[in-house]
Amino acid sequence: MYPLRHLAAWVCRACGTQYAPSSAPPAACPICLDEREYVPPVGQAWTSLDELRGAGQGYEIRELEPGLTGLRCLPQLGIGPVGYLVQTPAGNLLWDCPSLVDDGIIAELRARGGLVAISASHPHFYGAMADWSAAFSGAPILLPEADQAWVMRPDAAVRFWQDSAELLPGLVAVRCGGHFDGSSVLHWPAGAGGRGALFTGDTIMVVPDRRFVSFMRSYPNLIPLPAEAVVGIAAAVEPLRFDRIYGNPGWEKVVAAGAKESVARSADRYRERLR
Numbered sequence: 001m002y003p004l005r006h007l008a009a010w011v012c013r014a015c016g017t018q019y020a021p022s023s024a025p026p027a028a029c030p031i032c033l034d035e036r037e038y039v040p041p042v043g044q045a046w047t048s049l050d051e052l053r054g055a056g057q058g059y060e061i062r063e064l065e066p067g068l069t070g071l072r073c074l075p076q077l078g079i080g081p082v083g084y085l086v087q088t089p090a091g092n093l094l095w096d097c098p099s100l101v102d103d104g105i106i107a108e109l110r111a112r113g114g115l116v117a118i119s120a121s122h123p124h125f126y127g128a129m130a131d132w133s134a135a136f137s138g139a140p141i142l143l144p145e146a147d148q149a150w151v152m153r154p155d156a157a158v159r160f161w162q163d164s165a166e167l168l169p170g171l172v173a174v175r176c177g178g179h180f181d182g183s184s185v186l187h188w189p190a191g192a193g194g195r196g197a198l199f200t201g202d203t204i205m206v207v208p209d210r211r212f213v214s215f216m217r218s219y220p221n222l223i224p225l226p227a228e229a230v231v232g233i234a235a236a237v238e239p240l241r242f243d244r245i246y247g248n249p250g251w252e253k254v255v256a257a258g259a260k261e262s263v264a265r266s267a268d269r270y271r272e273r274l275r
């Protein structure tokens with residue numbers, strides 16, 4: 001007989017994806033088995049909320065600009081996304097979801113007005129989205145339908161949209177494809193002092209040379225995209241007014257100014273190099 005165990009929503013240590021509750025960890029992590037990620041050489045490892053609480057897992061919080069707070073697990077958990085809390089008169093949206101929800105971070109968000117909607121650029125940053133929703137009165141989790149198959153912890157709060165959607169008044173998500181079929185960006189017109197900001201996850205990757213960005217099917221495994229996919233991403237964001245990009249994973253993934261030109265220049269360079 002196995003001892004009775006609590007059901008746990010297991011979290012993959014490598015990618016940070018949370019799974020539907022079960023008594024034992026999943027046999028494998030489809031997100032890590034996919035060619036865009038990888039199973040670490042030491043093998044797949046799992047953790048749970050109970051274990052993380054006991055291990056002193058916490059958060060680093062940064063005020064990034066008026067109306068925007070970043071939350072990132074410290075020490076790093078999974079791929080290590082910054083959760084972007086975008087504050088609007090209609091309530092706050094969390095874009096890209098860290099993998100730990102506990103009393104401490106819930107109190108921090110409550111102090112900033114809570115949460116009324118949740119979304120993410122793509123499945124690598126779905127994290128603990130169901131726990132985030134549960135902690136804030138079942139806030140809707142709004143995702144592109146194209147990535148429905150990658151939702152590893154189905155939840156009643158998940159709702160799907162198609163090519164674009166206004167997630168909150170003034171905050172529009174646009175599906176660009178590329179890295180994932182549903183890879184998307186969030187447009188925040190009030191960001192960057194009113195010049196507009198774009199949250200891009202891995203859909204548009206911030207690189208060390210800020211005059212450029214990049215677009216890949218896989219970043220860790222360096223799998224390129226076809227030129228037409230890159231042209232499609234650039235075309236999807238072209239109508240949007242923005243000067244700044246907040247990407248992921250990590251605090252440093254920011255193009256502070258001139259981001260729109262960086263995207264157009266990079267798509268041109270990509271096409272040129274593939275000719």
Ligand SMILES: [Zn+2]
Pocket residue numbers: 012013014015016017029030031032
């Ligand atoms: Zn994984």
Ligand SMILES: [Zn+2]
Pocket residue numbers: 122124179202
């Ligand atoms: Zn990714």
